[in-house]
Amino acid sequence: MKKILLCELNMSEGTDEEIIAQATEALRGTPGVTVMDIDSDRDHNRSVFTWIGEPEDVLAGAMNLTKVAVERIDMAVHKGSHPRQGVVDVAPFVPVRGVEKEEALEIARRYGKFLGSLGVPVFYYEDAATKPERQNLVDIRKGQYEALSEKMKDEFWRPDEGPFAFNAKSGATVTGVRFPLIAFNVNLRTNDLKVGQEIAKRMRFSSGGLRYCRGIALPLEEKGMVQVSMNLTNYEKTPIPVVFELVKALADSYGVGIAETELVGPVPLEALREVVRHTLRVREFSMEQVIETHLLD
């Protein structure tokens, strides 16, 4: 069975068609790389490249794309509405299938060293973080590119790779390893935001809920509904159907039904297996039974 690693590289250029095309070409030209999605946003002035493949190929793709980004993009003149601090702003590596965390960490570190060799300061985050204050992207990126020159004078911000010095052209990059994140939204048959907020509070880890669940409530004005919008950060330990059952039970306790749900963005096949096992009560169900998986070997 082939191993599958995913990389989701956020590049700080979303308007210059030529640079985006050159970066795309560098990525697509890498043997063994399957590009899943390229999403450029002009307002954010940012492009998100998502690709998969065997770990070594995924790393090669990241390096090829990064060479173009570092050469062509200048952070000193970059403007965009999305928070950012480097030409390659953030590049998580995500184990999808058959890749152990340790192997993904090694790939992320080799990518970090590569960026360092190009003169770009690198911070490791999530599962690759070297201290607790570097686990969250938001903490590392606080103040964005504009704060970097000051931060590079503070020992606390000594980078994990690359020079301990401000790189005006390339900024700094955050890379590391995280588990596949599943975005799961549940739309409730109510317009009472407080019900949604109570449910989100019970669901999320930070206020006593499920270990790998984050959640907030949002009003959906047009639908006249309230949405409990969740991120599941470990679908093996906090599976989708368990989350669904708990939301359903909590909604029921408020006399509210679930109108519909949304699975947003990519989902590993393994996460669906748990849905089938739980909801149909199939105690034994092997992914080998899914005909298409035989073509992945």
Add this chain to the structure above:
Amino acid sequence: MKKILLCELNMSEGTDEEIIAQATEALRGTPGVTVMDIDSDRDHNRSVFTWIGEPEDVLAGAMNLTKVAVERIDMAVHKGSHPRQGVVDVAPFVPVRGVEKEEALEIARRYGKFLGSLGVPVFYYEDAATKPERQNLVDIRKGQYEALSEKMKDEFWRPDEGPFAFNAKSGATVTGVRFPLIAFNVNLRTNDLKVGQEIAKRMRFSSGGLRYCRGIALPLEEKGMVQVSMNLTNYEKTPIPVVFELVKALADSYGVGIAETELVGPVPLEALREVVRHTLRVREFSMEQVIETHLLD
């Protein structure tokens, strides 16, 4: 997106290791063929080969395997506990992904003509049947190999391909096209077989149930349960979760719970999509969201 066709060829040899190895080699040596399973049964004296690939490759695999079977196996001396009438007894082609029925029918007919050219009488069945009496394998195979010499004198049994004459060495072959069949068993928390039989009766098409559902009830002595054992012959029109909901409601009406279920054998990814959509209430869910499908393109 690559097209996927599946072939499940039943060969009348399950004991002679050399013949089985030679047939396996012929199949595996066919470019573009992915072998999913080879299951030889000594009591049945029969081997079932299951493979997938693009339609042309799957056909080439069937031809290569068939050459070995027709050359090496002699039905005149074949003994086995499973009903059979030919060296290649039955070989259905099953559209799994992106293959229209018409395209699969063309493949089955080319395979039939190939067998005919080897001197083997061929009957088309299921979606390839040329008359209603040839839709079911059981009807075509009635009397087995031993009845063939008589049948080959009766105009009613004029074959669809090949000679209208008894082939003592190769017997006759049934081939055609069928939709993927899903074997779905539901184990009830009761040992009252009548409850299972009532539920099976309500479920199956033949007694007024769901259009693409067959079903019987069986006692599971060891577990002290009763099983409703079903075959779903069109998972698009009679989806697994709909079947599950109806069994659950019927069981509930007898005051009986569902202990567990079984999905037996291969299942197309598309069938699981409907499980996810229905049970999680995800109204929009594209197979493109499943990360692994990008490697099938």
